[in-house]
């Protein structure tokens with residue numbers, strides 16, 4: 302992907318040029334500002350200071366939330382020696398990251414085996430819902446590609462990735478006293494996480510709100526009703542396959 306000299310987040314949110322690459326980055330490094338691990342075109346200031354800059358502990362932003370995790374890990378560990386699993390997982394997460402970054406998504410957190418990505422903050426994109434869905438589909442392709450390259454495409458290995466996507470307002474900010482970097486919380490995040498839990502390997506499960514934005518790309522997708530853990534009412538969701 303194309304890397305930038307200044308932090309794109311600080312520029313688009315605060316109109317402040319924070320240099321993250323090249324000789325001009327040295328004074329910023331001296332101040333403790335470096336490249337964020339959440340996205341190579343963001344700085345570490347983005348992880349801690351947006352809420353402060355906006356004079357609030359937490360801010361509400363409209364984003365698309367994507368959760369992805371690798372399934373079938375137990376079966377895998379029975380079949381492969383550990384270094385092979387490690388190789389598979391690390392090449393998968395590397396591919397995941399580049400797919401998400403390429404579409405201006407931010408990897409907010411790794412929770413166990415699951416990855417939480419946000420689209421539309423701090424890198425603003427009007428088409429963030431479509432970017433999130435395309436990322437989900439590309440993750441599926443990447444996973445299939447990695448399996449094939451390791452000679453694991455056989456049916457007996459039911460390994461794959463499950464993806465859940467929802468869009469709406471989330472709270473971003475410091476959660477608790479010990480978490481200084483920002484975390485996305487709220488019902489939109491929870492629902493995306495539950496959908497990911499319900500998604501089968503190879504499946505991208507999206508809510509009605511998400512599907513509306515991408516219906517032209519997946520005209521054949523049908524709504525199904527899901528009873529999700531911790532969600533009171535059944536949720537109508539669409540299964541999108543690569």
Ligand SMILES: [Zn+2]
Pocket residue numbers: 308309310311312319343344345346347
């Ligand atoms: Zn920044």
